[in-house]
Amino acid sequence: MYKVMIVEDDPKLGGLLESHIRRYGNEGVLVSDFDHVLEKFKEIEPHVVLLDVNLPSFDGYYWCRMIRSVSTCPIIFISARSGTLDQLRALENGADDYITKPFHHDIVIAKIHSQLRRVYGDYASVSEERKVEKDGLTLYPERMELQLGEQTVALTKKETILLEILLGRSPRLVSRETILEKLWDDAFVDDNTLSVNITRVRKRLGELGIEDALETVRGSGYRLNSVWKQ
Template sequence: MNRILLIEDDIDLAKETSLALGKWGFDVELINNFEMILEEFIDKKPDVVIMDVNLPLYNGFYWCEKIRDISSIPIIFLSSRDSNMDLIMGINNGGDDYITKPFSIDVLVTKLNGIIRRTYKYNTSSTIMYYEDLIFDIEKCAIKYRDKHEELTKNEVRILTNLLKNKDKVVSRESLMMLLWDSDEFVTDNALTVNINRLRGKIKDLGFEDIIKTKKGMGYIIQ
């Protein structure tokens, strides 16, 4: 049974969501002390975090960054705001997905099942991939170039793995969206763009060239 840490200060919504997810076979833990979110995260050891953006004291983006300092566990944001800026902030701060309130429990369950399957059952024949002098450690979710390294989120790992496995071939945006979210029905095109740009930024921060090229109207390629 997969353990979900639900960080939601709307008590009624938290209980309703917890009950619904319980019927789908999830073990849901709720946060009781919003001043000690990081400590409760460490104590409860969840498989996935579902976190509201608007929280007491500090918002969800803040706590996501704190969790990312110690873990690459999947994080799904919930928010009553549907602006592109919130989506961008959520992904840039390390979130793996973003759901706007009010949401369907079926949509949430679909996303949870997909992210759990991809995170904990994602296999590849090798845990190390290379592009010239760039080293990509899939197992450690990190890229390294010379004496520098950058940690990657699960989505960034999947994107880079897929592009390197299809080196010299164009990978369509649609196939990448299916890889990341199973279906493009519940996500925006902008979410993929944010993930791609963040991955490009991390590669650039290492001092390496931009290896992900955009093929307009087609997708992305590494050559």
């Protein structure tokens, strides 16, 4: 059974979508807290997201970007906005499909099943998943996850890129210039921005019980030492 997260502020429509999804053998989870959509996404761990554009506080485009920062889960927009620019904006922000209201519920179900087949089923890629491993610590770049033993933490895109560089070269030093080029493609970034990202990676490592592994080499760069090695 697959899980579909529904982010729709019309409770009647949301309830109908949930009912149809359940009728076709999957689980629909209706979100009602529109201020914490990303937190609910992490809690629910859905296989597909149905996302409205017009939402309280932040619109669907914003939440699509937030979800994309931590996951490649299929996102289907459902919206009364039928303009070409609205649909292009959705796709540019990371959406996989766009359905305009009013719609036939069977079309929504067919779109959901299409994404499920593409990502998890008959049409899913059979290529071996890429991973970077060092002394039992494993990074899965394609799903943006870091694992040590039975523990796993979710990463943002920038955290994933940064860890892939550091873990792949551990215990060698990685220069600040190399990191900046990989993360921001030579765009101007101040030292504070880089420091914030380094701090976030240290926090993710800490969530796995790894402390003092990421070393700052003043004036040169950073080194990931395998202090977690058993």
